[in-house]
Amino acid sequence: MVLILAPRRRLVPVVALFTFVFVLLFLRRSDGYDYGAHVPPSSSSSSSSSFFSFLGGSAPSPQPFPPTSERVPFRNSSFDWTDVDQHFPIHSMIPLPTGRPRRRIPRIQHDFSPSFFRTTTTVTTTETELEARRAAVRDVFVQGWKTYRDRAWGQDEVGPVSGEPKKNTYGGWAVTLFDSLDTLWIMGLKDEFYDAATYAAQVDWAAEKTRAEGGGGFNVLDTTVRHLAGLLSAFDLSGELALLRKATELGDLLYMAFDTPNRLPARWANLNNMRAGTQMAGDHDPSAATGTLALEFAHLSQLTGDPRYFDAVARVTRVLQRTQHQSLLPGMWPRLVDFRNERVDTDNAFTLGATAGSLYEYLPKMHALLGGRDPIYEAMYRRAAETAARHIVFRPMLPSDAAHQREEEEQERGEQTPIQPSRPRILFTGDVYVHDERIDHIPETQQAACFAGGFFALGGRLFDLDHHLDMGDQLARGCAWAYDAFPAGVMPEVSTLIPCSRSSEGNEQATDTASADIRSKKSRGDEKKIGRDHRKALEDGSGSGSGVHLDECPWDPDRWAGEGDPRLRKGFKNVKDPRYLLRPEAIESVFLLYRMTGKEDLRDIAWRMFQATVNATQTPHGNAAIDDVTAHQGGTNKIDSMESHWFAQTLKYYYLIFSPPDLISLDDFVLNTEGHPFRLGI
Structure with missing residues (x-):
């Protein structure tokens, strides 16, 4: 109202101010910094972001980078790995993605x-x-x-x-x-x-490793996610330049692990083999060992301006993208991968647990780290997460809270009382084994797979998938429920639950029909048709016999009596580790x-x-x-x-x-x- 009554000459500065503010709304998350510089410049105030939060803006501006410091003394390692020639050099570099993302x-x-x-x-x-x-x-x-x-x-x-x-x-x-x-x-x-x-x-790095291992090797994954990442994050928080310099030294050492014929890293890097150029990617490696290096190497490129590190892991990502639908469970990669020959069809086991889980974890996290500028990570996340939701995630069969409390009373009185269902809405992840004519869904859950709650929730937030956020919530609560289910108050490494009956969603019949159809076609010798139908069943879930149970499956006391372990909380079949x-x-x-x-x-x-x-x-x-x-x-x-x-x-x-x-x-x-x-x- 005030603006309408004000003279026109007063409107000009007011309109200009609001125009400037709303331009900042689109520019407040910058495209980056001068990648030739080693450290991003410190920003000043972030008062505008709080103004946008007041208006309901989608995301606040990142907090300013801390001022750089040289309080920590630095000492060079005795060997400089940048002096070693690459035996399998690259001819074109994949740069860090720049420009504006398709979606903020x-x-x-x-x-x-x-x-x-x-x-x-x-x-x-x-x-x-x-x-x-x-x-x-x-x-x-x-x-x-x-x-x-x-x-x-x-x-x-x-x-x-x-x-x-x-x-x-x-x-x-x-x-x-x-x-x-x-x-x-x-x-x-x-x-x-x-x-x-x-x-x-x-x-x-050279002297310490020589003393510790007699000139031998080291695990590339562990050294990357623990030592390199520890240095990078400590620099991000403190601004101590010595930590970034030491991280760069280690990055140069780790970069040599990628000096193989197909530029995919060796799982176990040997210092002598690095110098001789005789390293090779593994042909039977855990998929996570090679698939969980991207975040650290990309961030090292961001901080140093050196594109080599990002190029190294971007090549791994391209192989994973190309092979994502070539596995026996299209959309996911198996536990073990032949990275040397770039094949993902040599193993039939799939999981979000140990050996594979962190590969999936890094898909939405790389999207966030790169500011959404490379759409490959969103596409890979969507395919992998939807496949995992259909085949890996399951709901355990549990009694309602009321049923659990009343069972002993009913036994004592010898009567049946109506029970209103009040079961916890929780989910777990299991394992899948793909065979020629069937898929085995194993409701064996690992504590290592409990990261899946955060994985689905982050994907849900980043990609506007509300059902993934809800799935993440139920998965997180499932693992918390498992902590409370054991006398020690913590969850075991590996345990098996009794899943909801798949017939509750009609999938059991679909699985039987699909298997009968495959057997019929096999008897006629139509192998190509079998392969196409099997792949279609895997991709659309029609023959999975799994998937997320959104309904509250009924408690079956007879099934529990036959499959459950009476020494454990109702819902558990056994504890394997x-x-x-x-x-x-x-x-x-x-x-x-x-x-x-x-x-x-x-x-x-x-x-x-x-x-x-x-x-x-x-x-x-x-x-x-x-x-x-x-x-x-x-x-x-x-x-x-x-x-x-x-x-x-x-x-x-x-x-x-x-x-x-x-x-x-x-x-x-x-x-x-x-x-x-x-x-x-x-």
Whole structure:
């Protein structure tokens, strides 16, 4: 109204101001920075982004990069791998994608701020309680870190039972130290951070590895996601240039693993073979071993301006894209891949668990890291996630809460009472084995596959797939439910559940029909037709006999009596590997779902998980893996192992879920598979 009554000459500056502001709305997420520079320039104020948040803008501007610092001293390694000629040189470089994406990256994190247009989520935990929970997590971290600092400094791991160093679990390059750098910073342990950063920035990759392995080799995947990623994320948070320089040294060493005839990396890189040019990609390697390098190498190119690193992993991505529909389960890659011959049809096993899971995890994360500028990752995610949703994800058959509580009462009274279904809406992931005439869906779930909740949720957020976000929520809650299902209060490595009957969606009949049709065609010798029909059944799910059960399948007490283990919580068939190895995947998904949805009950779930985990694993020297989760917390048998992911991921996710949501915001960072945050918007 004021604008309408104002004189025209007053309207000009007002209109100009609003025009300028709305132009910024489209420009606020920059295309990048001068890729010839080693460090992105620090930005100033981000006040405009809060204005756009007030207006309901899709995603805030990334937080400014920290000022660069040279507080940490740097020392060169004794060998420079850039001096070694490539035996299989490339002739054209795949550059980092530039320009404007077809679609802007949306807001990933739930908007926790109040405004006239939205309300905050219901707060169930006070700030005092949250502060106490953060302090409890930090105390557990500090106890384990102090043991490592005092008893195993520079070694890979310290034994939480013996208190003795365990040097070579990851090659002798102080993996606990490198993996803990960003956690130290995030928890505000700055003195400890600078002690560790000073050690890390002076490691001699050549000398240390020669001493540790006698001039031998190292695991490319582990070194990339732990050591390289630890350095990159610590630089992103602190701005310490020495850490980026040390990361570049390591990147040059790791780059040599790609010097093979087809430019796909060796899984186990040997220093002598690197020099001689005799390395080859594996012909029976875990698909994740080669498929989980992209985030780290791409970010190293972003920070250094050197396109070699991105080119290396982009070539892997192109092979994965080309072969995605050539596997026995089109849309997914098997556990084991022949990277040497670039074939994905030599293995019939498919999973989101160990050996394969992190390959899928990196598809939406690479889309976010590159600002959506390369559409290949969205396309690959959609195909893989839809296939996994049809074939890998399943709903367990569970009694309703009311049924569970009333069963003993009914037995005592000898009567039947009507029960209203009130079952938890939870999902799990299993395994698939593809055969010539059938597909076996195995409801065997791994704790390593619990990352799937965050995987589907992130894809749902990035690509506007609400059903994926909902699936992610149910998967995250499924793993949290499994923690509560065992006496130790934590989930086992591998367990089998009783799935909902596939006939509840009519798929069992479809599977029988498809199998009969295949047998009929086979008897007529129509092999090509069999192949086409089998592939179609796999791709459209008509013969899968699986898929996500959206209905609430009925509880079948007779089926439970025949298949279930009466020593376990109803729903479980058996426990194949009862250990708990301090894994982070369950709390990772709970944390990510909280940050994406703002559902406050997830914080209370996380607190129960944390308390149970600590009670079951604590020792005088830290926290130990345990050998059997079916034992009660006070009676768990401890294994003398405290792997670095306890510091890098498990405790970090517990700390972050109880922290203010702007600490490592999902709109500012993407976390690699080892929990290391990489800054977005570069």
